[in-house]
Amino acid sequence: MKKFINDVxxxxxxxxxxxxxxxxxxxKKVPDSRVIARKNxxxxxxTGIVIGNGAGHEPACxxxxxxxxxxxxxYGDIFSAPGPMHLLSAIKEADTGSGVLVLISNHAGDVMNSEMAVDMAKEDGIAVDSVLLYDDILSAPASQFRQRRGTAGTVFTYKIAGACAEEGKGLLEVKEIAERTRDRTRTITAALSPGISPLSKEPMFQIGEDEIxxxxxxxxxxxxCVMKYESAQKTAVFMTEKILEDxxxxxxxxxxxxVNGCGRTTYMELMIFYNEVRKFLKSKGIKLLRPLxxxxxxxxxxxxxALSVCRMDPEMETYxxxxxxxAAFPW
Amino acid sequence: MKKFINDVxxxxxxxxxxxxxxxxxxxKKVPDSRVIARKNxxxxxxTGIVIGNGAGHEPACxxxxxxxxxxxxxYGDIFSAPGPMHLLSAIKEADTGSGVLVLISNHAGDVMNSEMAVDMAKEDGIAVDSVLLYDDILSAPASQFRQRRGTAGTVFTYKIAGACAEEGKGLLEVKEIAERTRDRTRTITAALSPGISPLSKEPMFQIGEDEIxxxxxxxxxxxxCVMKYESAQKTAVFMTEKILEDxxxxxxxxxxxxVNGCGRTTYMELMIFYNEVRKFLKSKGIKLLRPLxxxxxxxxxxxxxALSVCRMDPEMETYxxxxxxxAAFPW
Structure with missing residues (x-):
């Protein structure tokens, strides 16, 4: 499989x-580490906000x-968490004397390396805290919600905690709203065809022609679970119902x-799918805010x-x- | 092949x-026609600016x-020009008494239907004019440049003529800058894998595994032409050279x-490819403006x-x- 790349x-x-x-x-890029940081x-x-993630999910993060x-x-290697020294460098860069919140999307490598970096930053005298993000409801049952993976719904937390920090709130308040946003967010992902790993140049998994x-x-x-391929309407209702049940x-x-496209999802499909989710939620008496x-x-x-739904309160809505x-967030 | 759609x-x-x-x-949607128009x-x-195009190219237009x-x-059916009555409806909607410019991306159906709509609008007493857009340098030789197809580079004209009209310029001036932008724009497109037609649900063409x-x-x-698959660097230099030669x-x-992705092109590839184009143009002594x-x-x-390059003058640069x-333009 081909991509527009140079050496892997x-x-x-x-x-x-x-x-x-x-x-x-x-x-800007922070010298001597693979960290993208805000200029100036x-x-x-x-309050600084930092996250580490493997490459391959762009534009996230x-x-x-x-x-x-x-x-x-x-920014790690492809699908691989960045090392703790890079995370430490990001924390130091984001520290302006008001402390730093490290957001951690729940994947083993990210958790381990982020926790190491947090410990090192504390030893360096930085006021640092972390919030573990998990939103993928099909990755673990509700009784074990802390085992759930972090996925597209983490963007709600980046956005809302980020706006809160920008408004001058302290580390404790930013941490609280990050946790609140996480606790009010649920995500479920439906795949039709695999992505191609830039490393192996092969499809990352197999899906039957008639399957989701x-x-x-x-x-x-x-x-x-594997389901029979269905209309956008039926798929959207199935996924939204699962989220509401959770x-x-x-x-x-x-x-x-x-409504997050996982890479090759066309604009048409995103519009059609959102429209079905919107109609279903409206039929349940839910008021819809600005979608992404x-x-x-x-x-x-x-x-x-990846369909993600976040229950907002007025403060979250403002943020x-x-x-x-x-570079990538649309507003 | 599957997509998140309902009935075709x-x-x-x-x-x-x-x-x-x-x-x-x-x-808003204009009632009784398939036209998306600016609200209020x-x-x-x-000066109004209007274009017609088949669906399937979203977010364009x-x-x-x-x-x-x-x-x-x-907005036509999939890959099919909208009928003249829809174009006429768009022209009427865009007419605020200062005339309307119809941009036409050079494809047979779009040209025919747009010209019919322009004639009908004139009969209705609207001051209307049109500009034919062609930028795809591999679709016809330089000696027959008016036969070239319209492709991604038309976005330069939408943006620059659109800003010019917004600044209050009259129909003649907007037409002139639309033509100037077109004349200074060149595009070349490289495909690695086909898209899937939502109508046939089959790949739209075939490409060999080792081909571009x-x-x-x-x-x-x-x-x-069909080329051997090469690195992003070699592909980018080849394409940029072709444009400079033209x-x-x-x-x-x-x-x-x-640097326009044709649908499934990853963010990484867009960044890597742009970087190679940038370095090559810089080596030629060209000053690079804000890219898209x-x-x-x-x-x-x-x-x-689709790689598109536009030679700007100071007025175009401002616009x-x-x-x-x-909904979709990033700034």
């Missing part, structure tokens, strides 16, 4: 070089670094929907949709709507 | 319904309707690059890159940089 070993560094050449007015961050004083969202992103895989992870982790909610509540639609948290060119200045 | 016959209308439900603050356009007086870009988009097809059209029109330019000139990178003019989930308020 230089994919991530080539990506960063191109990215910085375009968005150098808002981001040291000129203000704010490099595209979310900037005003009103993330201050630093430690439900609950697949952002690195192609095994699906929870959380407490009441009629009249305000929710934001994120697009290929944001990708698994290379996987055909799939959700706040403008950002990033 | 409702794809376009379902897409529009979802799109309007999200972006209803900036666009009648509240100001400006529905995502470019809004302040600072297009006023109306007549150069010069393929936005509807999968036959490639001009136009007059001089060292020190200012150009903007558009992303999957904007798509052929469903085709893997490919290129001007902010828009649309």
């Amino acid at each position: 070993s230089s994919i991530v560094d080539d990506t960063i070089e191109g990215f910085i050449s375009i968005y150098g007015d808002i981001v 961050i040291k000129q203000q004083r704010k 490099i595209g979310f670094v900037g005003e009103g969202m993330l201050d630093g992103n430690a 895989q439900m609950g697949i992870g952002v690195h192609g982790e095994a699906a929870a 959380m407490e909610w009441s009629e009249g509540e305000r929710m934001a929907v994120f 639609t697009g290929n944001f948290v990708t698994t290379q060119e996987m055909a799939g949709i 959700w709507n706040r403008k950002t200045d990033t | 016959s409702s794809i376009v209308d379902d897409t529009i319904e979802g799109f309007i439900s999200i972006y209803g603050d900036i666009v 356009i009648k509240q100001q007086r400006k 529905i995502g470019f309707v809004g302040e600072g870009m297009l006023d109306g988009n007549a 097809q150069m010069g393929i059209g936005v509807h999968g029109e036959a490639a001009a 136009m007059e330019w001089s060292e020190g000139e200012r150009m903007a690059v558009f 990178t992303g999957n904007f003019v798509t052929t469903q989930e085709m893997a490919g890159i 290129w940089n001007r902010k828009t308020d649309t």
Whole structure:
């Protein structure tokens, strides 16, 4: 399988070089580490927000670094968590004297390396805390929700905690709203066709021609169940029902929907799918807030949709709507 | 091949319904026709800008309707030009008494139907004019440049003419800058894998596993040549050289690059490819302006890159940089 790349070993560094050449007015690469950080961050004083993730999910998370969202992103090899020294470098870069919150998407390597970096930062005298993010409801039952994987729904936390920090709130408050957003977010992913690993150049998993895989992870982790391919309407209703079953909610509540394309999902499909989710939630008496639609948290060119729903309160809603200045977030 | 759709016959209308439900603050559907128009356009007086295109290329062109870009988009069936009555409806909607410019991407159906609509609008007393857009250098030799197809590079014209109209310029001036932008734009497209037609549910063409097809059209029109698959660096240099050979330019000139993904092209590949184009143009003494990178003019989930280069003068540069308020244009 072909991609527009040079040597496989230089994919991530080539990506960063191109990215910085375009968005150098808002981001920079931190010297001697693979960290994308907000430019001029040291000129203000704010709670820093940092995350580490493997490459291959772009624009997540490099595209979310900037005003009103993330201050630093430690960027690993493809589908591989960045090392603790890179995370430490991101924390130091994001520290303006007001402390740093490390967001951790729940995957073993990310958790281990982020926790090591947090410990090292504490030893260096930085006020640092972390929040573990998990939103994929098909990766573990509700009784073991802390085992659930982090997936596309983490974007709600980046956005809302990021806006909260930008408004000058302290580390404790930013941590609290990050946890609140996580606790009110649920995600379920449906895959139609696999992405191609840039390393092996092979499809990352197999899907039958008449199948949808439900609950697949952002690195192609095994699906929870395989279903027969159905219309967008039936698929959307199935997924939205699963999400509503997994959380407490009441009629009249305000929710934001994120229809995330997993890479190759066309704009048409995103619009059609969102429309079905919208109609179903409306029929349940739910008030819909500004939605997010697009290929944001990708698994290379996987055909799939991660549907994420976040129950908002007025404070979260204000932060959700706040403008950002990033490469990829659309407002 | 699977997609998140309902009945094939409702794809376009379902897409529009979802799109309007999200972006209803900036666009609306014109009743009784398949036209997406800027909301509240009648509240100001400006030169209107309209285009028609078949569906299947989203976010083009529905995502470019809004302040600072297009006023109306007549939206056909999949890969099929909208009928003249829809185009006429778009023209009428965009007419605020200052005339309307119809942009026509050079494809037989679009040309025929747009010209019919222009004639009908004239009969209705609307001041209307049109500009034919052609930018695909591999679709016809330089000696027959008016036969060239319209492709991704048309976005430069939408953006620059749109900003010019927004600044209050008259129909003649907007037409002149649309023609100037077209004359200074060149595009070449490289495909790695086909998109899937939502109608036939089959790949739209075939590409050998070790091949790149150069010069393929936005509807999968036959490639001009088939090349051996090469690195992003070699492919980017080959394509950029072809573009430079096709136009007059001089060292020190200012150009903007558009690296358009054709559907499933990953963010990494867009960054890597742009980086190679940038380095090559820099080595030629060219000053690079703000680039555009992303999957904007798509052929469903085709893997490919349309490289477009526009030689800017100071006036065009100002309009290129001007902010828009649309669903899809990034600034």
